[in-house]
Amino acid sequence: xxxxxxxxxxxxxxxxxxxxxxxxxxxxxxxxxxxxxxxxxxxxxxxxxxxxxxxxxxxxxxxxxxxxxxxxxxxxxxxxxxxxxxxxxxxxxxxxxxxxxxxxxxxxxxxxxxxxxxxxxxxxxxxxxxxxxxxxxxxxxxxxxxxxxxxxxxxxxxxxxxxxxxxxxxxxxxxxxxxxxxxxxxxxxxxxxxxxxxxxxxxxxxxxxxxxxxxxxxxxxxxxxxxxxxxxxxxxxxxxxxxxxxxxxxx
Amino acid sequence: xxxxxxxxxxxxxxxxxxxxxxxxxxxxxxxxxxxxxxxxxxxxxxxxxxxxxxxxxxxxxxxxxxxxxxxxxxxxxxxxxxxxxxxxxxxxxxxxxxxxxxxxxxxxxxxxxxxxxxxxxxxxxxxxxxxxxxxxxxxxxxxxxxxxxxxxxxxxxxxxxxxxxxxxxxxxxxxxxxxxxxxxxxxxxxxxxxxxxxxxxxxxxxxxxxxxxxxxxxxxxxxxxxxxxxxxxxxxxxxxxxxxxxxxxxxxxxxxxxxxxxxxxxxxxxxxxxxxxxxxxxxxxxxxxxxxxxxxxxxxxxxxxxxxxxxxxxxxxxxxxxxxxxxxxxxxxxxxxxx
Numbered sequence: 010x011x012x013x014x015x016x017x018x019x020x021x022x023x024x025x026x027x028x029x030x031x032x033x034x035x036x037x038x039x040x041x042x043x044x045x046x047x048x049x050x051x052x053x054x055x056x057x058x059x060x061x062x063x064x065x066x067x068x069x070x071x072x073x074x075x076x077x078x079x080x081x082x083x084x085x086x087x088x089x090x091x092x093x094x095x096x097x098x099x100x101x102x103x104x105x106x107x108x109x110x111x112x113x114x115x116x117x118x119x120x121x122x123x124x125x126x127x128x129x130x131x132x133x134x135x136x137x138x139x140x141x142x143x144x145x146x147x148x149x150x151x152x153x154x155x156x157x158x159x160x161x162x163x164x165x166x167x168x169x170x171x172x173x174x175x176x177x178x179x180x181x182x183x184x185x186x187x188x189x190x191x192x193x194x195x196x197x198x199x200x201x202x203x204x205x206x207x208x209x210x211x212x213x214x215x216x217x218x219x220x221x222x223x224x225x226x227x228x229x230x231x232x233x234x235x236x237x238x239x240x241x242x243x244x245x246x247x248x249x250x251x252x253x254x255x256x257x258x259x260x
Numbered sequence: 261x262x263x264x265x266x267x268x269x270x271x272x273x274x275x276x277x278x279x280x281x282x283x284x285x286x287x288x289x290x291x292x293x294x295x296x297x298x299x300x301x302x303x304x305x306x307x308x309x310x311x312x313x314x315x316x317x318x319x320x321x322x323x324x325x326x327x328x329x330x331x332x333x334x335x336x337x338x339x340x341x342x343x344x345x346x347x348x349x350x351x352x353x354x355x356x357x358x359x360x361x362x363x364x365x366x367x368x369x370x371x372x373x374x375x376x377x378x379x380x381x382x383x384x385x386x387x388x389x390x391x392x393x394x395x396x397x398x399x400x401x402x403x404x405x406x407x408x409x410x411x412x413x414x415x416x417x418x419x420x421x422x423x424x425x426x427x428x429x430x431x432x433x434x435x436x437x438x439x440x441x442x443x444x445x446x447x448x449x450x451x452x453x454x455x456x457x458x459x460x461x462x463x464x465x466x467x468x469x470x471x472x473x474x475x476x477x478x479x480x481x482x483x484x485x486x487x488x489x490x491x492x493x494x495x496x497x498x499x500x501x502x503x504x505x506x507x508x509x510x511x512x513x514x515x516x517x518x519x520x521x522x523x524x525x526x527x528x529x530x531x532x533x534x535x536x537x538x539x540x541x542x543x544x545x546x547x548x549x550x551x552x553x554x555x556x557x558x559x560x561x562x563x564x565x566x567x568x569x570x571x572x573x574x575x576x577x578x579x580x581x582x583x584x585x586x587x588x589x590x591x592x593x594x595x596x597x598x599x
Contacts, residue, residue: 042587043589045352045355045356045587045588045589045590046587046589047587048356049356049359049360049363049586049587050586050587052363053363053586063363063364063365063366064364078308078311078312078349079311079348079349079352082311082314082315082349082352082353082356083352083356084356085315086315086318086352086353086354086356086357086360087356087357087359087360088360089315089318089319089357089360090356090357090358090359090360090361090363090364091360091361091363091364093319093322093323093357093361094333094360094361094364094365095364235319236319236320236323238319239312239315239316240312240315242312246306246308246309246312247308248302248306248308248309249309252301252302
């Protein structure tokens with residue numbers, strides 16, 4: 010099975026092709042250009058170099074969020090278009106789960122990907138590998154403040170497991186009373202146990218990880234029609250939030 | 261000559277639309293998924309909600325357009341796409357989808373200007389219409405007076421300095437409690453009112469005779485309402501909106517006829533959502549008749565946003581050799597006649 014994977018949830022634009030068990034292409038760009046300008050040219054490049062015909066792609070995997078609303082939609086729409094051309098199924102992969110998969114199996118750690126959600130909040134979840142080498146969710150995907158995340162990690166890590174954190178959320182700047190600090194420094198203080206920060210090469214969203222998670226999901230039959238695929242924002246639009254709270258307003 | 265079938269996609273505002281058009285003139289399918297019910301809850305289009313709906317609806321809409329045309333992808337020669345102007349998040353969904361489809365199918369991608377699409381709705385409505393002609397494009401987001409010199413060749417002669425005509429309709433409708441969208445509601449209520457009951461000023465823009473300004477008319481309506489409220493007077497809403505509508509329509513018609521006469525055009529075409537307004541259509545038709553100018557307007561269904569008009573425009577761009585690259589971006593403030 011040949012899977013094309015697309016990741017555009019945050020600042021990294023990333024595409025990969027998994028052919029059977031082999032990741033034959035894996036390309037990530039973090040540059041000032043928008044995903045609209047990078048994702049499809051990148052797919053075109055990796056397909057040309059690996060002599061992959063669009064028609065030979067069996068399934069299209071997309072990182073569906075959480076993340077940047079617009080970024081997610083560019084990746085998802087690109088995936089939908091390619092899937093629609095030859096009526097191929099799609100695989101909806103959680104961005105956070107794919108990030109956790111950057112960390113190799115066998116790590117006796119709680120894996121905590123964090124994505125900057127602004128205002129001292131992160132999109133996050135906590136995962137660990139089971140004995141079969143599969144990632145299990147121990148804290149569901151949610152939008153948490155730094156303090157809420159630290160509280161969750163402290164109660165989860167009671168058995169003394171170290172926590173490994175990764176993601177762009179780590180370098181988010183939080184200003185308080187004129188004092189700007191990085192999220193990772195705040196977390197070092199708040200988390201009671203050992204906190205390991207992932208190295209740069211594992212720190213970002215990668216389509217290769219999306220592809221690996223997608224291959225497992227495909228084996229479990231989690232293939233869906235391109236008609237049904239949509240981003241999982243974890244956060245309603247501002248207008249919906251205001252309307253729910255009784256203030257009708259526009260974005 | 262071989263027939264050229266274009267599948268076109270439009271997602272610049274709150275309609276997710278796809279269509280198949282043959283040779284720029286014949287509509288083989290025209291699918292529109294409108295989000296108007298959701299946006300009505302908010303009193304106007306909410307960009308983030310529009311973008312969310314586009315991504316949910318786009319594949320079924322495209323699939324249906326192909327099916328309604330009784331075609332497979334093998335029958336399609338090119339993919340046409342609106343890449344601006346419009347809401348950037350909304351545009352990006354259609355642009356990413358269209359690029360991916362064209363790439364995977366190895367078909368040419370033809371980027372289209374949204375206003376060019378509106379004007380091209382007239383090519384579908386009247387198969388005999390050919391440039392050159394003068395065009396008035398009026399919608400919720402645009403008010404443009406355009407010289408259509410040739411297929412794909414446009415020059416904007418007049419534009420609004422503040423509100424778009426449709427925007428003024430929406431704001432006045434909200435002020436008198438008619439709700440959203442304002443255009444059709446004002447059109448309907450105006451039929452019961454006296455358009456000469458109140459005189460609202462028709463603004464002129466100093467130094468540029470072709471330009472429009474509608475914020476003054478809108479403010480005059482709001483002031484009139486406030487004044488009546490302070491004096492505890494009952495306002496005849498039908499008279500009020502009919503008078504407002506007359507002021508807007510006469511500005512649009514006067515400027516259009518000025519262009520037609522000064523530049524010697526024999527044809528005037530109108531386009532865009534506000535061109536569905538019955539008073540505007542009637543006034544344009546009458547003025548054209550008087551001046552001996554041929555008048556063109558699309559059927560009501562092709563006035564508001566749709567993909568058939570994008571398919572018509574894309575055909576002429578396709579013939580002219582316009583192609584989009586894989587790094588094509590959405591351009592929210594794209595100017596007509598620029599790339």
